[in-house]
Amino acid sequence: GEDVEQSLFLSVREGDSSVINCTYTDSSSTYLYWYKQEPGAGLQLLTYIFSNMDMKQDQRLTVLLNKKDKHLSLRIADTQTGDSAIYFCAERFSGGYNKLIFGAGTRLAVHP
Amino acid sequence: ETGVTQSPTHLIKTRGQQVTLRCSSQSGHNTVSWYQQALGQGPQFIFQYYREEENGRGNFPPRFSGLQFPNYSSELNVNALELDDSALYLCASSLDGLRTSGANVLTFGAGSRLTVL
Numbered sequence: 001g002e003d004v005e006q007s008l009f010l011s012v013r014e015g016d017s018s019v020i021n022c023t024y025t026d027s028s029s030t031y032l033y034w035y036k037q038e039p040g041a042g043l044q045l046l047t048y049i050f051s052n053m054d055m056k057q058d059q060r061l062t063v064l065l066n067k068k069d070k071h072l073s074l075r076i077a078d079t080q081t082g083d084s085a086i087y088f089c090a091e092r093f094s095g096g097y098n099k100l101i102f103g104a105g106t107r108l109a110v111h112p
Numbered sequence: 113e114t115g116v117t118q119s120p121t122h123l124i125k126t127r128g129q130q131v132t133l134r135c136s137s138q139s140g141h142n143t144v145s146w147y148q149q150a151l152g153q154g155p156q157f158i159f160q161y162y163r164e165e166e167n168g169r170g171n172f173p174p175r176f177s178g179l180q181f182p183n184y185s186s187e188l189n190v191n192a193l194e195l196d197d198s199a200l201y202l203c204a205s206s207l208d209g210l211r212t213s214g215a216n217v218l219t220f221g222a223g224s225r226l227t228v229l
Contacts (some may be wrong), residue, residue, distance in 0.1 A: 002152070020228055031215050031216075033215075033217075033222070035220075040222075041222055041223075042116075042220040042221050043155070043204075043220040044188075044220075045139050045200065045218070045219070046218065048215050050215070059159040082145055086153075087184045088154055090154075092216075095168070096167075097146070097160050097162070097167050097168030097205050098143060098145065098160060098168075098208075098216050098218065099160065099168055099170070100155075100156050100157065100218060102154030102156075103154050103156070104152070104153055104154045105153075105154050
């Protein structure tokens with residue numbers, strides 16, 4: 001079936017690292033994505049990873065993929081108050097069209 | 113390069129009415145997808161349009177319909193509105209909806225927030 005699961009809430013202190021976790025079900029997914037949503041806004045792509053990679057780093061963001069366990073994580077280094085938002089993990093549907101299957105989102109709260 | 117634009121940003125309707133939401137895709141993108149995001153949930157795929165035809169659909173009833181125009185812009189129509197249709201409707205465009213290689217990133221608009229009373 002199609003299901004992506006995420007923990008709903010994470011609170012971190014400014015300057016610490018944040019780790020947001022996600023599990024997915026479709027082992028045929030070729031790409032996995034992280035999107036950010038700020039209040040009242042649409043989705044902003046943060047990064048994505050191809051399924052044959054274990055890790056991808058992009059400035060403060062590090063994505064880790066454990067394909068055997070179908071587990072994806074997003075690490076944000078030196079978390080800032082501007083990082084407060086909802087973070088969505090998504091897997092690419094393995095059928096013939098460009099559909100993403102999203103988790104329910106993890107709300108990240110950054111406090112001083 | 114212009115991004116994805118949606119209109120209207122907010123609207124209120126009553127049960128049984130019909131609504132049309134509009135989307136202009138990002139320059140160079142020929143595929144448009146629509147997603148429904150209920151409060152506190154992740155976006156759910158409604159359908160995708162490629163070359164003016166629907167080529168993928170999620171678990172939504174036929175009263176959800178759409179159009180894509182030759183300039184790749186799109187409309188989402190919802191008939192016989194129900195209270196549960198209250199949500200943020202997101203439009204996303206991508207370079208080629210049939211391409212299975214490459215990341216084929218979706219670029220999202222800011223959404224249209226529909227409230228059904």
